[in-house]
Amino acid sequence: MKNIDWDEYNRKIYNKNYSADNMKHFFRYKYDQEMANIRFEILKKYCKYKIVADFGCGTGEYFIPIAKIAKKAVGVDFSENMLNILKLNLKKYTVQNIKILRENIKHTSLDSNYFDTVYSLSTLYQIPEVEKIIFEMNRILKQGGIAIFELGNFFSLNTLTTLKASTGAKSFYISVHKMKKIIKQAKFKILTHRSFQILPMHGEPLYLFPFTTPKWKILAVKKIKNKMIDEIISSFFPLNYISFRHMFICKKIS
DSSP, rough: OOTOOOOHHHHHHOOOOOOTTTTTTTTTHHHHHHHHHHHHHHHHHHHTTTTEEETOOTSSSTTTHHHSSSEEEEEEEEEEHHHHHHHHHHTOOOOSEEEEOOOOOOOOOOOOOOOOEEOOOOOGGGOOOOHHHHHOOOOOOOEEEEEEEEEBBBSSSSHHHHHOOOOOOOHHHHHOHHHHHHHHHEEEEEEEEEEEEEOSSSSOOOGGGTTTHHHHHHHOOOOOTEEEEEHHHHSSSGGGGGGGGEEEEEEEOO
């Protein structure tokens, strides 16, 4: 499968397989709800009264709530179908000072040195050449601006189960070492690095049983000192190097 334009391949997959109905899975599981709570807590801290950009805004699960509290919000996504759903969702709310763009987030038309915060959640591990996106984030941010994003670790059990998503989209995971290398090359300073999903949460094959039993999923979301057990275990060295989801909060230093 050489010379495939994977951006275009995945764009067609999302346009074909995503609809308003099958996007209702967002908070299907308690783990998903807890992860969403973590993300919203971070986004509120760095996006309130700020000029923000959502890279891979999709149908607006994060974009719409954040647009309500931001000074100005721009949502960027490559799927016209998902953006059409976003526009329908926006009709339910009174949200001002927003802009929606259908563009590839590797190279956007957004102004340089303009945004206070840019974020991309549950998105970047389905895009090849993720380093181009991290560099684009740096380009549009003001000096000292904040980038918030998640990357998927290739060396994880989750990789065995989700290299091809249920929708058929192609996934692109990288090592934790490469994540940190890209961030440094893009002239970002890591303020916070959090790790999640030491075990897969969805699509588990039988050969991983009993490591992915329903009991683990119940235990994973329980908290100790306001942190999920999953995050505590996933962040513990050296387990963090085989945990799947890595969330970074970075500051532009150059």
